[in-house]
Amino acid sequence: MNLISMQHNKVTVSVIGASGYSGAELVKLLMKHPGVAVEKLYAHTQAGKRFTDLYPSIPCDKVFQTYSGQTDSDLYFLALPHGEALQLVPGIVAAGKKVIDLSGDFRLTSTAEHKIFYGGDKSADDVLQYGMPELFRDEIAGSTAISNPGCYATSITLGLAPLFRGGMAGLDVESVNVTAISGISGAGRSSKLELSFSEMSGNMRAYKVGKHQHTPEIMQALGTSATEPSFRFVMTPMIAPYVRGIYSVLNVRLASPVAMESIRELYARFYANAPFVRLRDGVTEVSHVAHTNFCDVSIAFESGGSLVVITAIDNLVKGAAGQAVQNMNLMLGFDETTALL
Structure with missing residues (x-):
């Protein structure tokens, strides 16, 4: 089903790691997007606080929650420290949800180079479509899980x-x-x-x-x-x-x-x-x-x-949250520039 064709139901999105700078920038952009609804914000260390307690200039009254495997949103952004998304993304993908990960966990096809430069192990299957629209626009549009580029x-x-x-x-x-x-x-x-x-x-x-x-x-x-x-x-x-x-x-x-x-x-x-x-x-x-x-x-x-x-x-924008929203727009069939101009 083409999500953009849903006239009366916006695409629901949640952000895991919403209290950091990139996560907050994501929330700010998503709040302006006409085709999506921000459903939940997850930030374990800030659980129970309101988003506006940390970022008063961004009009979002959501309360931070602890993520424990929920998969009720249509699409999930992950803005977590390197290594954490490796544990979470497979379960979200298996539940049939769309994913955009902002960490480096799924960018490299070489497991050897991942170990050298990130200092951890991962399997050869832990690779997602690389989300640089200027190089891979068609591939992104046909993907359900994206690894957002680094800044x-x-x-x-x-x-x-x-x-x-x-x-x-x-x-x-x-x-x-x-x-x-x-x-x-x-x-x-x-x-x-x-x-x-x-x-x-x-x-x-x-x-x-x-x-x-x-x-x-x-x-x-x-x-x-x-x-x-x-x-x-x-x-x-x-x-x-x-x-x-x-x-x-x-x-x-x-x-x-x-x-x-x-x-x-x-x-x-x-x-x-x-x-x-x-x-x-x-x-x-x-x-x-x-x-x-x-x-x-x-x-x-x-x-x-x-x-x-x-x-x-x-x-924080083209190097992180903005590019992630740009990728989301391509994945969902929105105009690429929606909420970004």
Whole structure:
């Protein structure tokens, strides 16, 4: 049954892990969606409190509950720490419900890379359709369970995908060196001393250099792997003293030079039907995308085979909740932009 054809009954959705930043952003977007009804919010540590106790600016009077296997909603979003969704998603799927998981538990097809980068075991069956609409729109529309991309992976993959998936003859990437800067909300809502105002004000630092867990996800989306890469890839994630946004500077080395105009045309063709990717003439900024589901892409420089691409996203929206709603829209047959513009 096509859920969008249900004229008088909205699709019921519940959020497991609704008290975190991504979960709260989900609730805010879902409350605006004309085709869905938010049924239940689950957050074990906040059980008994009202959502508005934590987020007074979002008009939702639901009370947080503890999740214990309920499957009464049509669709479930999971916004949980890595490892927890592995235990919950199979039961929800078995009950015939739709699922969108925002963790990294089901993104990687390689169990070996999952163990290396996430530090835990999973079976080869623990893989869901990867939910990046700009690359897999048709597959998402036909799926009932989606693994939502990571925030860094969204910013970086969308900046690189046309070079690897655009079908341009003679285009060969030798190496990619990424510096990606995230706002503090990317670390989640849990209190950490090193992320306190007194530690981060006027400060910036790199972390997980060359071994961030989104690395294999990026490589997988580009058609290769982190352990057997087809090009050299180095990622340096950084954290800066602002709340939301990811700013990625992608230094690409091509095997042979390609004219700037040809690169621009390649990106324009690739994203011609992508409503949330904007190609900017000037250099984009985090402020251009904050609180939106857009990914802005700037082709900033090309000379002698050296190419610089810059992208900006809001890590809580396009990097998490907004992309999850975008995936939901495709799964349920709604217009892709519903509740996101």
